Amino acid sequence: AQSVTQLDSHVSVSEGTPVLLRCNYSSSYSPSLFWYVQHPNKGLQLLLKYTSAATLVKGINGFEAEFKKSETSFHLTKPSAHMSDAAEYFCVVSEGLYNNNDMRFGAGTRLTVKP
Amino acid sequence: EAGVAQSPRYKIIEKRQSVAFWCNPISGHATLYWYQQILGQGPKLLIQFQNNGVVDDSQLPKDRFSAERLKGVDSTLKIQPAKLEDSAVYLCASSSLRVVAGTYNEQFFGPGTRLTVL
Numbered sequence A: 001a002q003s004v005t006q007l008d009s010h011v012s013v014s015e016g017t018p019v020l021l022r023c024n025y026s027s028s029y030s031p032s033l034f035w036y037v038q039h040p041n042k043g044l045q046l047l048l049k050y051t052s053a054a055t056l057v058k059g060i061n062g063f064e065a066e067f068k069k070s071e072t073s074f075h076l077t078k079p080s081a082h083m084s085d086a087a088e089y090f091c092v093v094s095e096g097l098y099n100n101n102d103m104r105f106g107a108g109t110r111l112t113v114k115p
Numbered sequence B: 001e002a003g004v005a006q007s008p009r010y011k012i013i014e015k016r017q018s019v020a021f022w023c024n025p026i027s028g029h030a031t032l033y034w035y036q037q038i039l040g041q042g043p044k045l046l047i048q049f050q051n052n053g054v055v056d057d058s059q060l061p062k063d064r065f066s067a068e069r070l071k072g073v074d075s076t077l078k079i080q081p082a083k084l085e086d087s088a089v090y091l092c093a094s095s096s097l098r099v100v101a102g103t104y105n106e107q108f109f110g111p112g113t114r115l116t117v118l
Helices: none
Strands: A003-006 A010-014 A019-021 A023-026 A032-038 A044-050 A056-058 A064-068 A073-078 A087-094 A103-105 A109-114 B005-007 B010-013 B019-024 B031-037 B044-050 B053-056 B065-068 B075-079 B088-095 B113-117
Touching (some): A003 A087, A003 A103, A010 A019, A019 A109, A032 A073, A044 A073, B005 B088, B010 B019, B044 B075, B075 B088
Parallel strands (some): A010 A109
Antiparallel strands (some): A003 A023, A023 A073, A032 A044, A064 A073, A087 A103, B019 B075, B031 B044, B031 B088, B065 B075, B088 B113
């Protein structure tokens, strides 16, 4: 079965500096991969998704992620952090052969942005 | 468009009591999901409906959890009786009907119901 490991439970950056949230996945098939963001008291929101097209995926709010099959990674990056980026981020994998909604969430990475 | 609605937002009960959560998906979305998110963990799928039928309930603890979506629109998740380990946020999500195998229909999530079992 598919699974994801988010390598950092908490990341702290200063406003204006780059963001890197790390995610490794395990899948028996060609996976679909996603990043979701969860702000306090709000629903999960899709940031970006990889579904076997271009390996560099651009999402909302300046985030992007690169699918690296050889490293089984799907790290999330942003060149310059903003205070509003402070939230919980989840990496998600779906094997998607017959049920593309069979998603497995990572444990999450809490991003703190310091002024 | 209106998003996924859930109620109540917060609920505190004592163990062995019963509780029910309600979800109203985005209009026209045929697929509805219930997730359990325990503190410090990612959401875990409990049950998936397509219209009023169950697609996947393999991770639903059926001895105490039940869910229904009688008219294929809104849904209710019930816990009876509750245990301490049921303390979590219960998330509802919906998506449009999958038409083509291998394509992704985005799931839209509600704000969740935070359950505390004392």
